[in-house]
Amino acid sequence: MKNVYVALLLAVVLALPAIAQTTDQSNSAPAAQSSSSSDSTSSNSSATMGATGKEPLAPPAREGFWGRVNPFARKKYVQRQTAPIRDRINELDDLTAANSKMIKDVDARAQQGIQQASARANEADQHAIDAGNKANMAQQTATQANTRLTTVEQVVGNIDQYKASTQTEIRFRPGQTVLSQNAKSALDDLATPLKSQRGYIIEVQGFSSGHGQTAIQTSQKMADSVVRYLVLNHDIPVYRIYVVGMGNAPVQGSDDASAKKHTSGGRVEISLLKNDLETLASTSNTTTDQPAAPKQ
Numbered sequence: 001m002k003n004v005y006v007a008l009l010l011a012v013v014l015a016l017p018a019i020a021q022t023t024d025q026s027n028s029a030p031a032a033q034s035s036s037s038s039d040s041t042s043s044n045s046s047a048t049m050g051a052t053g054k055e056p057l058a059p060p061a062r063e064g065f066w067g068r069v070n071p072f073a074r075k076k077y078v079q080r081q082t083a084p085i086r087d088r089i090n091e092l093d094d095l096t097a098a099n100s101k102m103i104k105d106v107d108a109r110a111q112q113g114i115q116q117a118s119a120r121a122n123e124a125d126q127h128a129i130d131a132g133n134k135a136n137m138a139q140q141t142a143t144q145a146n147t148r149l150t151t152v153e154q155v156v157g158n159i160d161q162y163k164a165s166t167q168t169e170i171r172f173r174p175g176q177t178v179l180s181q182n183a184k185s186a187l188d189d190l191a192t193p194l195k196s197q198r199g200y201i202i203e204v205q206g207f208s209s210g211h212g213q214t215a216i217q218t219s220q221k222m223a224d225s226v227v228r229y230l231v232l233n234h235d236i237p238v239y240r241i242y243v244v245g246m247g248n249a250p251v252q253g254s255d256d257a258s259a260k261k262h263t264s265g266g267r268v269e270i271s272l273l274k275n276d277l278e279t280l281a282s283t284s285n286t287t288t289d290q291p292a293a294p295k296q
Contacts, residue, residue, distance in 0.1 A: 162201060162273035166190060170226060172266035174209065177221040179229055187226065190270060191234035202236065203271040206245045213247075218266065220245030226268050 168190050170183040179187070194200065206223030208215045223243045230236040 162275050164271055165200070165274045166272040168270040168272075170222075170268040170270065172222050172268070174265050175218075176266065177218065177225055179225055183226075184229065187229055187270070188234075190272065191230050191236055194234070194236065194272075197274075200240065200272060200274045202230065202241045203273060204241060204243045205269045205271075206243075206266075207249065207269070208245075208247060208266045210248055216245050216247035218245075219247050219268075222266050222268050226270060 168186050170179070170186060204223045204226050206219030206221075206226075208219035208222065210218065220243075223245055227238075227241050227243050230241065231238055
């Protein structure tokens with residue numbers, strides 16, 4: 001009886017490989033059909049490309065009696081199954097490194113472009129500031145020139161308009177034509193400031209008591225003595241002095257403007273007349289001495 005059980009167990013063990021082979025053949029036929037159908041489908045339609053430019057890895061087909069999980073799989077079998085995955089991972093690492101390098105290069109170029117743009121903007125700002133300063137200086141110069149032109153126009157318009165500045169009177173005793181010490185001091189006070197001035201004339205009028213040509217000649221001699229002193233002692237140009245002997249001509253009275261009186265004794269009236277040339281000279285010196293606008 002024991003021999004019968006042993007024989008049955010041995011028959012079952014021997015039958016298992018045949019059953020597994022039959023199962024593998026039956027499973028491989030549909031797998032082959034599915035693979036052929038997938039090949040035809042991939043040939044008719046474009047395959048989906050991955051990040052590496054290659055098709056995605058296909059899942060491994062069912063193999064053997066145990067399927068994907070084979071408890072009796074050997075080391076070479078495992079290496080053969082994991083090699084495509086390992087290669088694809090290496091390709092992805094290389095692609096990631098290349099992308100990182102590309103990003104760094106792009107960022108470096110962008111930073112360089114930003115720095116160049118900032119430098120050019122700063123340079124443009126500096127040019128704008130310089131242009132503004134030059135425009136302000138030009139405006140200031142134009143204003144000064146306009147002021148100077150207005151002053152010159154006024155001076156030219158009034159070049160022959162002389163205004164009385166100082167009046168001095170020299171008294172003479174009857175019949176005397178020589179200057180006294182007081183008269184010389186008065187003439188010194190009048191002529192000393194004129195050495196550095198221009199745009200003036202001196203009007204000298206002599207008055208004398210008496211009648212006719214005698215009075216005129218006496219008044220002329222008194223006026224000539226004044227002119228001689230101014231020319232010799234103070235270097236007053238002769239062309240700036242106008243002399244006239246008035247004789248006993250009537251002059252305005254100091255008490256009543258409408259009343260006129262004749263001269264008693266001898267006297268000389270010296271009038272200093274000025275035009276606007278002195279004003280023009282002072283304006284020109286002020287404009288020249290003004291400091292230039294500071295550069296920024």
